[in-house]
Amino acid sequence: MLQIKHLRVSINQKEILKDFNLEVKAGEVHAIMGPNGTGKSTLASVIAGRDIFEVTEGEILYKGKNLLDLPPETRAREGIFLGFQYPVEIPGVSMANFMKTAVNEIRKYKGLEPIGGADFLKLMEEKKKLVEIQSKLNNRSVNEGFSGGEKKKNEIFQMAMLNPTLSILDETDSGLDIDALRIVANGVNKLRTKDNATVVITHYQRLLDYIVPDFVHVMYDGKIVKSGDKHLAIELEEKGYDWIKQELEANASI
Amino acid sequence: MEQITIDISLKDKMLALFEKNKQLLFKNNSKSMIDIKNNAIAKFNEIGFPHTKLEEWRLTNIEPYLKAEYQHHLQTKPIDVDIESIFQCEVPDLDTFVVVLFNGRYIYKHTPLTKLDNGTIIGSFEKALEEYPEIIEKHFNKYAKNDKNGFVALNTAFAQDGIFIYVPQNIIVEQAIQIINIINTTEEVFVQPRNLFIVEKNSSITLVSCDHSLTQTNSFSNAVTEILIDENAQLNHIRVQNKGKNSTLLNTTFVEQKNYAMLTSNVLTLNSGFIRNDLDISLNGEGCEANLYGIYLADKTQFVDNHTFVDHLLPNSNSKELYKGILDDKAKAVFSGKVMVRRDAQKTNAFQANKNILLTDEATINTKPHLEIYADDVKCSHGATVGQLDNEAMFYLRSRGLGEDCARMLLMYAFADEVINKIPIEALRVRLGNMVSKRLRGELSVCDQCVMHCNSKSPTQFNIDLSKL
C-alpha cells in the first residue's frame, strides 16, 4: 500500500530524513518509535503533503501512485489520514461544518452524492460513541478550547468519520489519561480491517499493549535503524535509546 | 432642481445653494433651528471640506469625489413610488417595519409618518418637523458636532429629510425597523439625509440599516445620524453596506448615551466604492455599555474607512470594540479607533481590537487604535493585527480532504464569523452570514442584497471575487 524509498527531506537546508525506507502493506500495523527530534513528525507531514518540507531525493508510492505529485487534499481523498501530534485550533469553524465539508469533498471525489443532513448527524453521533465523546461537539469550533486529551480524541473521531485506508497517528497517545488511552486504542482497533493499515508513532510501549503492532521500527537521526516485532518495543522500554546508539556506534566502528 | 456650472468649487456651490434656497431649507423650521442652520453654514464656510492635511482625514482622500457635477434636489417632489415594485424583503423569518430613503428622500406608500399603538413614531424627518416640532426642536443638532468636520456642518445646514424614529418611555419595540437607503438615478446626485433616532428611558429598539446603490452613476451621500439613548434604554443598530463602485458614502453617526444606556452597533461593509463611517459616541452617563463591531470586505480598488470615537465622560461604563477586515487586490482600508477616558470616568473598561487579513501584497490597511486616558482607575486595552491566512490551519483542513479554495473560504468565513455572531437577531445573523460567504466566494452582486430583490430587468452587475487566489 505504501512504499517509501530512499527518502531525503530537508527544511531550510537542514536535512531531517536521511535515506528513509519503509513498506506498509494492507492489514498491517506499524509502530515507529525514536527519540525527540528524530524526524517522526516530519515523516508524517511529508506523507500527508505539507509543502514546507523539501523532498530532495527518493519517492513515496501509495497504491502504486506517486504520492509526492499530489496536493494534500487529493491524498486525503485517496484515503490517507494524519492524526496530528499538535492539532490546530480553528476558531469560527464548527466541527459539524468542517466534518460535513470534509465528508462531502471525499464523497464528491469518489463520485458519490453529498450526504444528507439527517444521515450526517447520525454518522456524527455514531462515531462520537466510538471514541466516547459525550460533549456536544457539533457546534464547537475545531479544537478551540479543547483539552490536550480532547484534541487527541477528536483526531480519532475525525479518522472514524473519514474512514481512511492509511492512517498515520502521530503521538495520539501522549497527553491521554489511562481511560482515554484505552478508549482511543479501542477506537483504532475497531476501525482496523484487512484492507487498511495504520502507522502509529509513539514514545510509549504502553499504547502497543492495546494496539498490537505487526512491526516496530526504531528511528534515529532521520532513518530507521532497527526493526522488529512487538518485543522490540518492550526491549526498548527496558534499555532506552542508549542501547540503540551504542549498537550503532559499535557497527560504525567495525 | 438646481443646475450649477462646474467652474466653481463645490464649496462655493453649496454656499450659493444655501443662500438661494433658504425658504426651502427653513420650511417648518423654528427660530432656533434656523439659527442652528445659519451657524452651521457659517461653520462650513469657515472650515470647508476636510482634506488630507488634517490628521483625521490624512488617509481619506475625499477631494477627487468632490469634483463631479452633482445635482442637488432640494425641492420636495411628491415621489410616487410603489415600494414593493422596487424591492421586497428576502429574509423570510425577519418581520420588520420597513422605511425607505430613495436618493436621500423619504418615500412611502401610505403615510409619511406612522404612529404605532405603543406611541412609537417612525417615518419622514421632514414630515415630523411639521407634526412633532417639539421633539425635533428638543433634539435636533444636540448630539451632532458641526465642528467635527465640514461635512457634518454642511449636513446640518441642509437638513431637510431623512428617517425620524421616536420611541417613548418604557416601550420595547419588538419588531425591528429596517431602514433602506437606495441611490438609484441616472444623474449624478449629491444627497444629504439627516436622521434622528430618539430612544427614551427604559425603552429598546433594533434598527437594521441597509445602504445600497443600484446604478453605476456617480453619487455622493453625506449622511448624518443623531441618536439619543436615554437612561436604561437600549439600541441595536445593524448596518449593511453594499454599494456600487462609483458611489461615495460618508456616514457620520453621533450617539449620546445616558445612565445605563446600551448600544450595540454592527457595521458590515460588503462592497464599496468609497465609504467612510464615522461613529462618534458620548458615554454621557454612568454604567453605559457600548459594543461596536464591524467587518469590512473589500477588493479591486474599493476603499473602506471606519473611524470610531468613544468618549468616556463619566464613571463605570464599558466599551468594547472589534473591527475585522479582509482585503484583496488593491483594496484599501482604514481603521482609526479612538477611546477617550476623561478625568471623571473612573472604573472605565475599554477594549478595542482591529484585525485584518491581507490577501495580496497590494492591498493595504492603515490601522490606528488609540487610547487617551486621563483617569487613573481604568482597565483599557487596544491592539491591531495584520496578517495572512494561517498556514497551519490551511494544511489541517486540506489534510482532511478540503480543497484549497474551500479551506481558504472556510478560514475567511471563520475570521468574519467572530463579528457576524454578534448580530443579535438570529434570522438576520443567518442571512447576513450567508451574504458574507457569498461575497467571499465572489458570488454577491449589487442586486443580490440583504433585503432587496431587485426587479429591474437588467440589474447592475459588478464582479467581486475574493475567491480567485
Ligand SMILES: Nc1ncnc2c1ncn2[C@@H]1O[C@H](COP(=O)(O)OP(=O)(O)OP(=O)(O)O)[C@@H](O)[C@H]1O
Ligand atoms: N518547521 C520547521 N522548521 C525548522 N525545523 C523544523 C521544522 N519542523 C521540524 N523541524 C526540525 O526537524 C527535526 C525533526 O523534527 P520532528 O518534529 O520531525 O521530530 P519528532 O521525531 O517528531 O520529535 P518528537 O518526538 O519530539 O515529536 C527537529 O530538529 C526539528 O527542530
Ligand SMILES: [Mg+2]
Ligand atoms: Mg513529533
